[in-house]
Amino acid sequence: MIPRYSRPEMASIWEPQTRFKIWFEIEAHAADALAELGTIPKDAAKTIWAKAKDATFDVARIDEIERETKHDVIAFLTHLAEIVGPEARFVHQGMTSSDVLDTCLNVQLTRAADLLLADLDRVLAALKTRAFEHKMTPTIGRSHGIHAEPVTFGLKLAYAYAEFSRARERLVAARKEVATCAISGAVGTFAQIDPRVEEHVAKAMGLSPEPISTQVIPRDRHAMFFATLGVIASSVERLATEVRHLQRTEVLEAEEFFSEGQKGSSAMPHKRNPVLSENLTGLARMVRAYVTPAMENVVLWHERDISHSSVERMIGPDATVTLDFALMRLAGLIEKLLVYPANMEKNLNKLGGLVHSQRVLIALTQKGASREDSYKLVQRNAMPVWRGEGDFRTLLKADAEVKKYLTDAEIDEQFDLGYHLKHVDTIFKRVFGEA
Numbered sequence: 001m002i003p004r005y006s007r008p009e010m011a012s013i014w015e016p017q018t019r020f021k022i023w024f025e026i027e028a029h030a031a032d033a034l035a036e037l038g039t040i041p042k043d044a045a046k047t048i049w050a051k052a053k054d055a056t057f058d059v060a061r062i063d064e065i066e067r068e069t070k071h072d073v074i075a076f077l078t079h080l081a082e083i084v085g086p087e088a089r090f091v092h093q094g095m096t097s098s099d100v101l102d103t104c105l106n107v108q109l110t111r112a113a114d115l116l117l118a119d120l121d122r123v124l125a126a127l128k129t130r131a132f133e134h135k136m137t138p139t140i141g142r143s144h145g146i147h148a149e150p151v152t153f154g155l156k157l158a159y160a161y162a163e164f165s166r167a168r169e170r171l172v173a174a175r176k177e178v179a180t181c182a183i184s185g186a187v188g189t190f191a192q193i194d195p196r197v198e199e200h201v202a203k204a205m206g207l208s209p210e211p212i213s214t215q216v217i218p219r220d221r222h223a224m225f226f227a228t229l230g231v232i233a234s235s236v237e238r239l240a241t242e243v244r245h246l247q248r249t250e251v252l253e254a255e256e257f258f259s260e261g262q263k264g265s266s267a268m269p270h271k272r273n274p275v276l277s278e279n280l281t282g283l284a285r286m287v288r289a290y291v292t293p294a295m296e297n298v299v300l301w302h303e304r305d306i307s308h309s310s311v312e313r314m315i316g317p318d319a320t321v322t323l324d325f326a327l328m329r330l331a332g333l334i335e336k337l338l339v340y341p342a343n344m345e346k347n348l349n350k351l352g353g354l355v356h357s358q359r360v361l362i363a364l365t366q367k368g369a370s371r372e373d374s375y376k377l378v379q380r381n382a383m384p385v386w387r388g389e390g391d392f393r394t395l396l397k398a399d400a401e402v403k404k405y406l407t408d409a410e411i412d413e414q415f416d417l418g419y420h421l422k423h424v425d426t427i428f429k430r431v432f433g434e435a
Contacts (some may be wrong), residue, residue, distance in 0.1 A: 001321045005283065010324040013111050014317035020057040022104045023076055026201060027091050028052070030099075030183055033200035034193075040090040047087040055083050073097040094193030096186045098304060102217040103181045105312060107205055109225060112320035113175035119327035120168045120232075124161060126334040128432060131157035135424060138417060139253060139344035140355065145245075149355050150348060150420040153254070153339060158431045160239045165431075167232045174228040178221045181207040187303040188213040215304035219297045222312070226294035229319050233287035236326050240277035240284070243333065247274045253344045257336035276333050283326040290315040352385045353392035359414040360396065360406075367405040377402050 001011055012018055028048050035045035058079060066075035074097075081088035092100075135154035140147050181202035185193045195209075202209045210217050246254040256276050258264075264271030293315055297308035348355065357378050364374035381395040381402070396402050396411050425435035 001317050005325045006321050007324055007328065010112060010115050010321050011317075013108050013115075014321070016059045016062075017057060019104060019108070020059070020062070020076060022107050022205075023073075023100050024052055024055075024057075024080065026100050026103050026183075026205065027077075027080070027095075029201045029204040030093075030095060030193075030197050031090060032204075033197040034090070034093055036200075037194055037196065039194070040093060044087040044090040048084055048091060051084045051087075052080060057083075071097075073100055094185050094191075094197075095183060096215060098216045099183045099185065101309075102213075103183065103201065103205065103207065105222075105316060106178055106180055106207060106217065108316065109222070109320070110175055110179045110206065112316075112324070113171060113178075113225075115324055116229075116232075116320065116327065117168060117171055117175075119324055119331070120164060120171065122331040123164055123327055123334070124168070126331050127157050127161040127164065130334055130337065130339075131155075131161060131428075131432075134339060134341075135428060136421065137339070137341050137344065138348055138421065139341075140348045140350075147347075147351055147355055149358065150417055152421060152424055153341075153344065155424065155427065156242065157334075158428060160235075160242075162431050163235050163238070164232075167228075167235055170228045170231065174225045178225045179207050180210040180217055180221065181205060182210040182213040182217045184210070184213050184215075187215050214300075214302070216300065216308075219294075219300065219308055223294045223298050226315060226319055227291050229323050230288040230291035233284040233323060233326065236323075236330055237281050237284035239330065240280035240333075243277040243337070244274045244281070247277075251343075251347065253340055253347060255338040255340070256333060257338060276329060280326055280330055280333075283322050283329075287319050287323050287326070290319040351392075352390070353415055354382050354385050356392070356415050357382055359419055360411070363410060363414050364402070364405050367410075369405050 001014065028045070031040060031045040031048050034040045035042040057076075061082075062072075062075045062079045065078050066072055069075050069078070077088075077092055080091060084091070131154045133154070134157065135152060137153040138150050139153045139156070141149050141151035181198060182188070183193060183198035183201050184190050184195070190198075198209050201207075243254060243256065245251065247256065255272065256274050258272045263269075264273045264275075293311045297311055300308060361371075361374050361378050364377060365371050369377070377399065378396075381392060381399055384390050384395060385392045393411060393415055396406075397408050402411070429435045
């Protein structure tokens with residue numbers, strides 16, 4: 001985790017103190033269940049909670065023990081025994097390290113998902129507000145980066161809203177899938193611990209019992225979780241790239257907010273660069289980079305190995321912290337985005353009416369011309385406009401072949417912007433449930 005791209009609430013999920021607190025809670029809840037089953041004394045379970053519930057675990061001490069034991073869970077249990085005393089012998093009865101590690105990881109991932117869902121809600125709120133603000137602000141739609149037909153800026157934001165709505169649904173599903181608990185002991189057979197302990201711990205930690213574990217929780221669950229984060233990151237980059245293109249000097253239809261005192265370049269004082277959206281592009285690349293290792297973690301030897309462990313120590317914190325930062329930066333970018341309708345109108349009219357070519361094509365076919373002939377007639381009048389040699393409407397009216405089918409008034413009718421925007425209300429109702 002890099003502090004520059006970290007927010008405190010998400011970063012705290014992955015701090016050692018938080019991790020050890022979760023480890024303790026797993027062990028203590030298991031002790032409660034064991035006590036109810038009569039496996040350990042009830043007083044021992046109470047003492048475990050009483051002595052360590054509010055403890056601040058000595059991270060340096062645990063690290064010191066681990067340097068000798070070469071085992072992180074044993075190091076923690078040794079330190080816990082220093083806090084709890086003789087009753088600590090009843091901790092971890094019938095459990096294996098993966099019970100603690102895997103259940104803890106899934107607690108952390110579900111907490112991280114909850115923060116990411118809140119982030120997505122802010123992004124969605126910003127997109128909805130700005131979409132309705134510019135619902136009918138005409139702008140040019142582009143395909144291949146080239147002027148195509150008119151859209152509205154509100155539609156551009158509505159596209160993004162729909163995409164992030166799908167992202168939210170996927171994250172809810174991924175959170176549910178990864179929210180499982182395994183307290184099943186060595187190789188997952190419950191040989192030394194009752195399945196009811198797992199059920200109790202799962203409920204206490206806000207998880208569901210893993211239906212069947214080997215010695216680890218199956219990593220296909222985690223692969224889907226990180227894949228979902230990767231798709232969300234791609235959606236972030238898609239919207240950020242749109243902003244970057246729109247902010248180009250030759251376009252300048254929208255622009256990142258430029259605060260008082262902000263500097264764009266160490267060399268050129270006039271610069272206002274899309275640094276936030278460029279940063280988002282880079283952060284998205286990093287989140288996606290964690291997807292492949294998560295996929296590769298699915299493949300473990302037999303009932304378990306730890307080839308996945310080192311990977312998850314990195315990608316768990318880094319992917320969630322980075323995406324959390326990116327989503328909040330994106331929300332702020334959209335909330336403060338500067339929009340320039342006048343420039344949109346200027347660019348929309350830049351090609352002398354060529355953006356209405358399909359309307360003319362359709363009108364010719366409806367008046368009896370074949371589609372092939374209609375296309376030729378429209379294209380031969382469009383190409384001079386590309387070369388800056390005239391106005392599309394004027395050229396059409398001067399073309400004798402076109403005039404065989406369309407009057408001047410009928411040609412004028414095809415240049416009505418309203419034709420392109422007549423179904424904006426319908427699209428908004430589909431996306432937002434309201435027009």
